[in-house]
Amino acid sequence: MTGADNNGSQPSPRRSTGDSAPGALDQAPRLGPRPNAHPAVPEQTTAVFGRPDGVDGAFAPPDVARARPVQPVIADPDPVLQEAFSRPEGADTLQRDPDSRFGVEESIPEPADPWRDPDAAAALSAPAVDTPIPPPPTTPGPKLGVTEVLFDRKVSAKALTVLAVIALVIGLAGGLIGRLTAEVSSPLHSDTVSLSGSDDDNEAEPRSQVARVAQAVEKSVVMIDVRLADGGGTGSGVVIDKEGYIVTNNHVISMAANDRSAKLEVVFSDRTRVPARIVGRDIRTDLAVLKVDGIDNLTVAKLGDSSKIQIGEEVVAFGAPLGLDQTVTSGIVSAEGRAVPLRPDETSDTDAVIDAIQTDAAINPGNSGGPLVDDQGRVIGINTAGLAPGGGSIGLGFAIPVNEFLPIAQALIKDGRVVHAQIGVNASSVRNDRVLGAQVRNVVEGSPAARAGIREGDVITKFGDRVIEDADELTVAVRTSEIGAQVPFEYWRDGRTFDATITPAAD
Structure with a gap:
């Protein structure tokens, strides 16, 4: 076994030599210390951390410590660095709130209020009001009577009896009076009441000029009904001769003229329906003449003179707008001599320009062919067209003057055609x-x-x-x-x- 020496180095293995005594061990040579390669200590560091001169131990005597030269003083850190790297005021750690702003003082949160914090733990505190000592129990007293409850023992039982009798008398008197009053008032329902209108003896007399014109002309106006297998239409006309001749517009009967299967009927004011035949038609003037047979006592319209009409005079338009027969509208003559073009469409072959009378009497689809009459009930035109961009009457209607349609109707009745x-x-x-x-x-x-x-x-x-x-x-x-x-x-x-x-x- 080998052991370590005092310096901690391991001894070399012992070996025998020829000069050594028998049984003796020979020590190996020690290794020298390693060279010290540390750099020299700066004088400033030695002055601060080194031993004072003449001191070999760890502590210097007091007189030596007082005689030491003035030591260097470490300057205060830069304020910016101190702000950046020092602990926040009142904090135990260097960590800062990442949401805080640099240079802004952070307000110290107020102490938690458990009454305003729903997550606060339950805690006991002093009661707000001292608990009062309950009074001793009381024993029940005697029961109160009616007089005590109502009148606080101020009214006697005899007085209460008198008051009850007076109230009963007043109630009986009120009931008797109500009964008598109810018998005097009339009942709500009765089977003896008979309602009647006016007993004026002159009820049949027209009360306006328009009413007089309507009564004079209505029987000479007819509705023209055209029925096809897949549709049809309605228009109007006016009787111009007792033989059954009726004048209307060509576009009213155009579908019937071009379709042999069409059914053409005339409806009079009394709702009598009779078949009609086409006498002739003229697409250049949009006029046509029909004829009905077997009708006695026809009412013929009175014809006027369109050359004598005046702007502003009152007129009445007759017809069946939208299929509503026996319709009357009134207005005035608003202009004359209007050149109004009428072009062909899917329901009519009319290709005409009419020299029209303009009126503000309402003219709608179905009025076509009906008469426009003056305030004396004389026909001065045939309602033909209405200017209606929105689909209804806007007070611009046009009629063919009577002085123009009469020679056309005469030629159609005579020859069935017109020369222009x-x-x-x-x-x-x-x-x-x-x-x-x-x-x-x-x-x-x-x-x-x-x-x-x-x-x-x-x-x-x-x-x-x-x-x-x-x-x-x-x-x-x-x-x-x-x-x-x-x-x-x-x-x-x-x-x-x-x-x-x-x-x-x-x-």
Whole structure:
């Protein structure tokens, strides 16, 4: 076994030599200390941490400690570094609240209030009010009577009896009076009451001018009913001859004229229904004539003169708007001589321009063909169209004047067809800073217009007595002129206006 020496180094193994005595051990040579390679200690560090001069132990005598030179003083840390790295005021740790702001003093939270903290633990405290000592129990007293409860023992039993008798007398008297009063009042229900209207002897007499006109004209107005396999329509008409001739619009009976399977009926004011036949129709003026047979005592409408109408005079429109027969509306004549175009659609082949009377009497779908009459009950027009962008009457209705439909109806009754005046041109409306009128687009060779010297591009501004502002007004002016009679007219060409005459021919 080997042991460690005092310096902690391990001895070398012993070995025998020839010079040693028998049985003796020879020690191995010791290793020298390792060189000290520590760097030199700075003088400042030695001055602070080293032993004072002349002191070998751990503590220096007092006189030596007092004689030591002045030691260096560590300066105060930089305020910024102290703020950044020191403990927060009143804290035991260097950790800071991550939500706190630099340089802002943090308020110290108030002590917890268990009454405002729902998560506070239960705790006992002093009672708010001292618990009073309960009074000693009391023994029950005698029961109170009626007088004690109601009158606090101030009224005697005899007085209570007298008061009860007086109350009974008053109740009996009130009941008796109520009974007598109820017998005097009349009952709510009775089987002897008979209600009646006015006993005026003149109830049948019309009380307004419109009522007088309605009574005079209503029997001459009819509703026209067209029924097809897949639909139909209604319109109106007016009886113009005792033989059963009825005038209406072409667009009212157009579906019946183009469909042989259609059923055409006329409904009179007394709801009598009779079949009707088409005498003739004219798509250029939107007029048609029907005929009914076997009807006695027909009421014929009185015809007026449309050339004598006045703007503002009162008129009454008859018809069956929306299928509501025997409907009357009133208004005034708001204008005359309106050129109103009527174009073909899926229910009508009418292609016309009418020279219409304008009225504010309500005209709706179904009024077409009914009469427009003056305040004397005379027919002055045939209700034909209404301007209704929203689908209802807006006070702009138009009627064909009686002076225009009479010759058309006469020709249809006589020949079944109508001949119109024409000049052989097609025109379109023109409106600019130089001219206003109907511009000629083409001229038929050998036509009245060609013989009158009209060329393509000319603008007709007047025809007869009528000022022309668009192509529809030229159509009306030509159609209402007399065939074979010269008509003066004006036209514009290359900035100049010329006067000429033209003789319309039959179409």
